[in-house]
Amino acid sequence: MRVGVLTGGGDCPGLNAVIRAVVRKGIDGYDDRLFGFRDGWRGVVDDACDELTIESTRGILPRGGTILGSSRTNPYKREDGAQVVSETLARHELDGLIAIGGEDTLGVASRLFADGINVVGVPKTIDNDLGATDVTFGFDTALHVATEAIDRLHTTAESHHRILVVEVMGRTAGWIALHSGIAGGADVILIPELPFDIEEVCRLIRRRHERGRPFSIVVVAEGALPKDGTMEIAAGATVDEFGHARLGGIGYALEREIETRTGFETRATVLGHVQRGGTPTAFDRVLATRLGLRAIDAAHEGAWGMMTALRSTEIELVALADAVATVRHVPVEEYERYDVLFG
Secondary structure, three states, X not given: OEEEEEEOOOOOOXXXXXXXXXXXXXXXXXXXXXXXXXXXXXXXXXXOEEEEOOXXXXXXXXXXXXXXXXXXXXXXXXXXXXXXXXXXXXXXXXXXXXXXXXXXXHHHHHHHHHXXXXXXXXXXOOOOOEOOOOOOEOHHHHHHHHHHHXXXXXXXXXXXXXXXXXXXXXXXXXXXXXXXXXXXOOOEEEOOOOOEOHHHHHHHHHHHHHOOOOOEEEEEEOOXXXXXXXXXXXXXXXXXXXXXXXXXXXXXXXXXXXXXXXXXXXEEEEOHHHHOOOOOOHHXXXXXXXXXXXXXXXXXXXXXXXXXXXXXOEEEEEEHXXXXXXXXXXXXXXXXXXXXXXX
C-alpha cells in the first residue's frame, strides 16, 4: 500500500512516536511506502510531502513536536477542499491517509471520509478532551510539566507569603488544571466546565490566612470563566480557521482581582506552550506507539473512517464520527469529589 501521514493542530509530545511506529510497521511489516505531508492539512491542500523511510524517522522516538510540522489549516474553508484533497491523494497514488490530531484535525478527517476519502485517525491532544478514548497521548507529559511547575511555585509562594496564580492549558476541558492542581496540592482549581465565583475564590484564600497559611496556589485553565456579572475579562481578539478564539489572560485577570479584593500580594504565571514541548513521558511514548501500530493495521484491514483508541488497557477502533461528536469534559461530580481539599 501507499499511505499518507499528517499531524495537525497544536504540537504534542508523542507525535513522532506515532510517525515512527507507522513507518516501521508499514515498511517492515507490510512492505508499504509512506508519505508525510507537511504542516497538517495545509500540506495536503498544497501538495507538500516527502517519502518517509526507516532512515528518515530514526531517532525521533524521544523528540517532542513533530518532524512533519503542523498547522490549523481547515480544507473546508475552501469550496473545493475535499476535491483538492482527493486529487492530491490520486496524484501520489495513495490508498489512504493516517491523520494524527485532535478534535479539529479529526473532525476534518471524519468529513473527508463522509465525502469518500479513505482516512484513519489517531487521537492526540494534551487537553485529553477527545471522546471515544480513555486517554490521549500528550496529556501525561503536559500533566507532568504543569505539576512540576506547581511544585516549584509552592516554595516561592511560601517564602514570599504570596498568592500565585498558575494558568495552564485547557480551552473547554479542565483535565490538566484539575489533575495538576490535585497532584500539586493547589488550594483553588478553576476549570472551564464550571463558571467560578471570584468571591468564593477569595474566601478560600482568606480562610487559609486565618489558619496561619499566608500563601496560596490557584490553578486555572485558560478557558475558565467567571459567573456572569462577577468579574470582567477580555474576549479573545482573533480566531483560527476552526473558529477558536485565541485564549490567554485569565491568569493575569485573576491576579488583579484577587489582590484588589483581598489585599494579599498576588502574582500570575502562565505556563503556555512549555506544556506542549519537550520530551514525551514513557507513558506517552508507549501509548503513541501502540496507537500508531494499530493505525497502519487498520489501513490494511480497510477500516477507513475509524480512529484508534485506548479503551481500558486495549487499543480498539472506534468510528471517527463518534470520536469527534462530543468533547470529553471533566464531569461535575469528578470535580466536586475534591472540594474538601480546597482552601
